Amino acid sequence: MTGTVLILGSTGRFGRNAAIAFRAAGWTVRGFDRFKDDLLTSARGVDVIVNGWNPPYPEWAQFVPDLHAQVISAARAAGATVILPGNVYVFAPDTPGPWTADTPHLAINPLGQIRVRMEEAYRSSGVRTIVLRAGDFIDTQASGNWFDQIMIKPLAKGRFVYPGNPDITHAWAYLPDLARAAVLLAEMRNDLPRFCDIPFAGYKLTGNQIAEALSKVTSGPVRLKQMHWWPINLARPFWKLAPHLIEMRYLWNTPHSLDGSLFENLVEGFKPTPLENALKTALPHAASGTGQKLTANSVHELS
Numbered sequence: 001m002t003g004t005v006l007i008l009g010s011t012g013r014f015g016r017n018a019a020i021a022f023r024a025a026g027w028t029v030r031g032f033d034r035f036k037d038d039l040l041t042s043a044r045g046v047d048v049i050v051n052g053w054n055p056p057y058p059e060w061a062q063f064v065p066d067l068h069a070q071v072i073s074a075a076r077a078a079g080a081t082v083i084l085p086g087n088v089y090v091f092a093p094d095t096p097g098p099w100t101a102d103t104p105h106l107a108i109n110p111l112g113q114i115r116v117r118m119e120e121a122y123r124s125s126g127v128r129t130i131v132l133r134a135g136d137f138i139d140t141q142a143s144g145n146w147f148d149q150i151m152i153k154p155l156a157k158g159r160f161v162y163p164g165n166p167d168i169t170h171a172w173a174y175l176p177d178l179a180r181a182a183v184l185l186a187e188m189r190n191d192l193p194r195f196c197d198i199p200f201a202g203y204k205l206t207g208n209q210i211a212e213a214l215s216k217v218t219s220g221p222v223r224l225k226q227m228h229w230w231p232i233n234l235a236r237p238f239w240k241l242a243p244h245l246i247e248m249r250y251l252w253n254t255p256h257s258l259d260g261s262l263f264e265n266l267v268e269g270f271k272p273t274p275l276e277n278a279l280k281t282a283l284p285h286a287a288s289g290t291g292q293k294l295t296a297n298s299v300h301e302l303s
Contacts, residue, residue: 001187003047004028006080008071013143013175014085015052021179022050025187043074048186050083057244060114068118075127081189082122083182086133086197088171088258089115093250098204098259101133101197109247123195130185130192134178134200135171135258140281150227152214152283160214163227164252166207171258173202174278184267192266201260203275210279217279 005022009015010031022029032042034053043049051071055063075082089112090105097103105116122129142148151161164170181200185192205213211224229249235242264270 001190002027004030004045005048005050005186006030006032006043006046007050007052008032008034009052009054012052012054013137013139013145014178015050017140017175017179018050018052018083018182021176021183022186025183027183027186039070039074040077043078043080046078046080048081048083048189049075049078050182052085056241057111058240060111064114064118065121068121072122072125072127076125081128081130081186083130083132083186084119084122085178085182086119086131087115088133088135088251088256089248090119091256093254097255098257099199100259101199101262109250111244111247119197126194128189128192129195130182130189131195131197132178132182132185132200133197133258134173134202135256136173137178138172138174138203138278138282140176147282151210155214155218155222155283158221158223160207160211160222160224161227162207162211162224162252163229164207164249166211166224166226168253168255169204169206169257170252171202171256172205173200174273176281177202177272177278181263181267181270184270188266198263198266199258199260200263201258202272203278204257205275213275213279214283217276217283 002025005027007015007019007029010019019029019031030042030046032039049071051068053067055067071082088099090107091099091103092106092108095103095106105119107113107116119131136147137145138147139145146163150163154161178200185198207224211222215222229246232242232245236246
């Protein structure tokens with residue numbers, strides 16, 4: 001069952017990949033220019049709204065509640081389903097894993113609490129909503145995230161920089177896979193609960209496992225080096241993003257993964273991209289030095 005989908009944030013990480021996946025599946029895809037388009041008007045006649053909007057961390061408290069209230073209003077008026085890329089910020093550091101749709105959202109940090117309240121707004125709105133929850137992103141192009149701007153930046157020199165404990169697991173999602181998952185869920189939207197929280201397992205990897213996989217992909221030795229956090233701490237007084245990066249540091253030192261059994265039961269036969277194939281698509285920009293800088297304007301989903 002296809003239809004018309006409105007992509008909010010179509011130039012961002014999730015939105016860009018979602019637009020590609022929905023077009024490939026035969027959907028009519030509408031973009032949205034937040035500087036000149038009206039959301040209620042743009043949403044008329046659409047079946048699904050993919051909400052890829054995500055302000056920079058320093059603006060979350062100010063803008064996230066209102067942005068999502070606008071999306072809820074537009075979806076209600078159009079009778080559309082909202083697909084929301086969820087993250088792992090809603091879970092507290094000491095929450096046992098793997099994290100499922102039933103794991104309590106007990107985040108104690110400010111960014112996590114904003115996400116908890118935002119998701120609850122959808123749940124209580126009555127608007128049909130699919131939260132597709134994933135870990136950190138592996139993208140097909142440089143997009144200013146941890147992976148391309150920090151971790152593989154010195155890969156041409158045989159180094160892989162890791163922000164946390166390299167011996168514990170961390171949840172990752174390859175964005176083309178996550179976008180394909182969104183399409184499949186959109187096509188069965190009317191058969192799902194009105195509010196549906198669906199974890200996407202993606203990859204469960206330690207830093208050392210990623211370094212080993214990169215060695216295979218690059219056909220050369222890759223040495224893991226742990227990132228120093230002291231420059232970010234020093235930058236706190238004058239870099240608005242720094243306090244938020246430090247706030248979310250716990251996820252790099254908290255073993256975690258997402259339980260994908262619910263998604264697997266809903267979507268039989270889904271074949272994730274092998275890790276080495278995914279990494280190959282993420283690497284061409286690493287040696288070239290191109291891509292966005294890790295700034296308050298480019299960071300959307302860092303965990």
